[in-house]
Amino acid sequence: MSEPAQPPIPVTVIGGYLGAGKTTLVNHLLRNANGLRIAVLVNDFGALQIDADLIEAADGDTISLANGCICCSLAGGLVEAMLGILDRPQPPEWVVIETSGVSDPVAAAQYAHLPGFRLDGVIVVADAETVRRRSIDRHVGRHVLQQLRGADLLLLNKTDLITTDQRNDLRQWLADIAPDSRVVETVGARLPVAALLGGSHVAFDRQSHDEHFDAHRTWSFSDAHAIDGGRFRATVAALPASIVRGKGVLHLVEQPEVAHVFQLVGARWSIVRGSPWVPADRVTRLVLIGLPDHSDHSDHSDVEAVDRMLQELHVDRERSDPLDEELV
Amino acid sequence: MTHPITVFVARKIVTMNPSNPEGTHVAVRDGKVLGVGTLQEVAGWGEYTLDATFADKVLVPGMIEVHAHAMEGLTGLFSYQGYFDRMAPDGRRLPGLRSIDAVLADLRRIDATMADPTEPLLTVGFDPIYFPGERLHKGHLDSVSSTRPIFLLHASSHLGTVNSAMLARHDITRDCLTIGVAKGDDGEPTGELQEMSAMALAQSALVPFMKAATGEECLWGFGRMARQVGVTCVTDLASQVLLNPAALGRWQRIVNDPEFPSRVALYSLPAMPGASADFGSVAAAIKRMQAEEATEKLRFPGVKFVLDGSIQGWTAAMNWPGYYTGSDHGQLLTIPEQLVDWLRPFHDAGINVHMHCNGEATIDVAIDAVEAVLKDVAWLDHRHTVQHSQLTNQAHFRRMKALGMCANLFANHIWYWGDQHYELTVGPERANRMEPCATAKRVGVPFSLHSDANVTPLGPLHLMWCAVNRTTPSGRVLGEQEKITAYDALWAVTQDAAYQMHLDGELGSIECGKYADFAVLDASPLDVAPMAIKDIAVWGTVVGGVAYEAAVTR
Numbered sequence: 001m002s003e004p005a006q007p008p009i010p011v012t013v014i015g016g017y018l019g020a021g022k023t024t025l026v027n028h029l030l031r032n033a034n035g036l037r038i039a040v041l042v043n044d045f046g047a048l049q050i051d052a053d054l055i056e057a058a059d060g061d062t063i064s065l066a067n068g069c070i071c072c073s074l075a076g077g078l079v080e081a082m083l084g085i086l087d088r089p090q091p092p093e094w095v096v097i098e099t100s101g102v103s104d105p106v107a108a109a110q111y112a113h114l115p116g117f118r119l120d121g122v123i124v125v126a127d128a129e130t131v132r133r134r135s136i137d138r139h140v141g142r143h144v145l146q147q148l149r150g151a152d153l154l155l156l157n158k159t160d161l162i163t164t165d166q167r168n169d170l171r172q173w174l175a176d177i178a179p180d181s182r183v184v185e186t187v188g189a190r191l192p193v194a195a196l197l198g199g200s201h202v203a204f205d206r207q208s209h210d211e212h213f214d215a216h217r218t219w220s221f222s223d224a225h226a227i228d229g230g231r232f233r234a235t236v237a238a239l240p241a242s243i244v245r246g247k248g249v250l251h252l253v254e255q256p257e258v259a260h261v262f263q264l265v266g267a268r269w270s271i272v273r274g275s276p277w278v279p280a281d282r283v284t285r286l287v288l289i290g291l292p293d294h295s296d297h298s299d300h301s302d303v304e305a306v307d308r309m310l311q312e313l314h315v316d317r318e319r320s321d322p323l324d325e326e327l328v
Numbered sequence: 329m330t331h332p333i334t335v336f337v338a339r340k341i342v343t344m345n346p347s348n349p350e351g352t353h354v355a356v357r358d359g360k361v362l363g364v365g366t367l368q369e370v371a372g373w374g375e376y377t378l379d380a381t382f383a384d385k386v387l388v389p390g391m392i393e394v395h396a397h398a399m400e401g402l403t404g405l406f407s408y409q410g411y412f413d414r415m416a417p418d419g420r421r422l423p424g425l426r427s428i429d430a431v432l433a434d435l436r437r438i439d440a441t442m443a444d445p446t447e448p449l450l451t452v453g454f455d456p457i458y459f460p461g462e463r464l465h466k467g468h469l470d471s472v473s474s475t476r477p478i479f480l481l482h483a484s485s486h487l488g489t490v491n492s493a494m495l496a497r498h499d500i501t502r503d504c505l506t507i508g509v510a511k512g513d514d515g516e517p518t519g520e521l522q523e524m525s526a527m528a529l530a531q532s533a534l535v536p537f538m539k540a541a542t543g544e545e546c547l548w549g550f551g552r553m554a555r556q557v558g559v560t561c562v563t564d565l566a567s568q569v570l571l572n573p574a575a576l577g578r579w580q581r582i583v584n585d586p587e588f589p590s591r592v593a594l595y596s597l598p599a600m601p602g603a604s605a606d607f608g609s610v611a612a613a614i615k616r617m618q619a620e621e622a623t624e625k626l627r628f629p630g631v632k633f634v635l636d637g638s639i640q641g642w643t644a645a646m647n648w649p650g651y652y653t654g655s656d657h658g659q660l661l662t663i664p665e666q667l668v669d670w671l672r673p674f675h676d677a678g679i680n681v682h683m684h685c686n687g688e689a690t691i692d693v694a695i696d697a698v699e700a701v702l703k704d705v706a707w708l709d710h711r712h713t714v715q716h717s718q719l720t721n722q723a724h725f726r727r728m729k730a731l732g733m734c735a736n737l738f739a740n741h742i743w744y745w746g747d748q749h750y751e752l753t754v755g756p757e758r759a760n761r762m763e764p765c766a767t768a769k770r771v772g773v774p775f776s777l778h779s780d781a782n783v784t785p786l787g788p789l790h791l792m793w794c795a796v797n798r799t800t801p802s803g804r805v806l807g808e809q810e811k812i813t814a815y816d817a818l819w820a821v822t823q824d825a826a827y828q829m830h831l832d833g834e835l836g837s838i839e840c841g842k843y844a845d846f847a848v849l850d851a852s853p854l855d856v857a858p859m860a861i862k863d864i865a866v867w868g869t870v871v872g873g874v875a876y877e878a879a880v881t882r
Contacts, residue, residue, distance in 0.1 A: 077524075
């Protein structure tokens, strides 16, 4: 089969236990989409509490909003909903799937590999006040742990309801039970849209209306000279935990004739071989999004570290040689 | 105007009416029973026509299946590759395939009958649990054809196996990121696609099957299958009539057709277009259907929730110590406190709720939820039912009894997976008390028996045989202490089956005032040797006084 004509639509899966803040997060997304056409797939429209004046049209399984976003029902199943999205006259630019309270979001994420889509990341929202108690519940504890472990980005929500000591304990516990998940602390599930949908240049470039909601830092990097793939991967692996999103097109020494696409969501990242370069565009372009980190490191030291790491990608080019290593 | 009376004479009529257990004649008017007894006892209703069609047959109440799925009607429409023999709605015998070589030989035979060499070949029913040690993979199927895409949809509907031509057609390669695309040591797909997210990648095979599952031929097949096995009322226990209004029209047109040989009870999934989780409006929609759309043949008794997976799939939610082999405890599909909120609008509106619960943990959750809603609204006669209820223990049953709940036990499991449960899934002790009919009877919980067709074949005589004999294919008796009598088993598939749908005032026995629904058998299951119950020949059924003769088995 040949490459699809359209680039695949990124899919973000949002999971977490009942009451953790999933729907709040989806609401924030819809209100701060800033022109990005997002399709959210949910079990329950009612819980979204969309303002009536925002609704442009409603036809049973789909609600169209004035800002270009749509909400689709999952009642008929994920396959049907995903295929229905591709059939729309104007397909969305992003898909967000909100899973139900005991679902394994990683299982839902597998639908993001259907033709026409790509998995962007799995975001799990956890209620800082209750998550540890839920995790030992005799009926749902296993499911809660499974969700936490499956997160690329773990939103530790409602941290205003716990003490500093409790927060530190919780962070240590999460590091033990979900070592592969990157933790971000939030209040009211207010994660900057850029951190969620940061892969889109559209979302990067537009200003949010909600300053508080959008407290994040952006790094941009570009270089017309090829960069060293091995060094780049080492750099990414060493990024501080406060970097939650990344996206880029890479011009690599190893395969200079082909563009490579870089994606990072939480602790998970990938470099995938893309199409041959149009010669004039042969430039590495990279964007990283960082959030204030409430854990051990100060925001200040992270900023300097990332600045330095990116700088080193430039200077490294003089001495880099093509590597034999196969790319991820 | 006088309405004609027909008196059917039979060798014996087993009524399941405890106060009038047997007779030889049954008088029928307007599709309902006037009386059962001797000719003399029923002749007084007035001028009648004597129908001797069943003079050498035995009539029992039309049997009732409270857990089936309309997809059973597809049996025989797609090539069947299950382990056990099966019957199609037209009476065709579909032979079971007892080895992977037999499966491959069957595929070669089908391949040779298909003209277009690129048309996908899809079969159903294959179950790898019967072939331990040898996992079916693309290499097996490649030996059938390197050009025709092949898809074996397994019996569980959770797995499929495809060949290299199918992988190539849909660009399923080593680079595919879907977790359910199984990969071998060489990193290449093995051909096994796990769960719908992976199976949906091979759309060319699956889409025609999914379409057929909601088609008219499927619904007609569902009714004809009921006729073949003596069922006069069959449920579609995960109906999408609420979600899809066109489906409602289709059911009405077909079931209300006088040619359609069964009553149908539709238990909707609680899903509606759009506001799917607004269960208050779902409850209102069910009440509306009950009031405005129900007919003598088509009913909407309640709502169905699915709360966990299956035991043989290791996805039923288990309490300590979990499964016998394998470390997992399965998967709850609903949060316990959320289930209470979900049940409440239905319970409060007086709508009967049936909950799919296989594992012990799930049964706990279901009972807890019913207890919670009952504390607020004292509808004592709800008859909310634990469906499958396979690992229900005595403590569960005592709570269910106290709360007015029913159980529908998956008795066919004893035959189809009993050995696997003993050896693999739950181990000897718990396998011996699966489908605990005797415990349910002792505690006093009304229980029925079900096939979950198309998961296992529709057939209440087979269910009765399982509950009475508890025999597995290896010859093991699984739980001697949980055996019940043939009478109790027949009661379960007639009276108590009707009871758990609130239909026992109309169905479930042959007695004055109830519908004239009979299963027409060659012998009484109460008279034959217990091991012969499943082999009793079924002539067909009578539904509302109308005879529907089964297609001859061939």
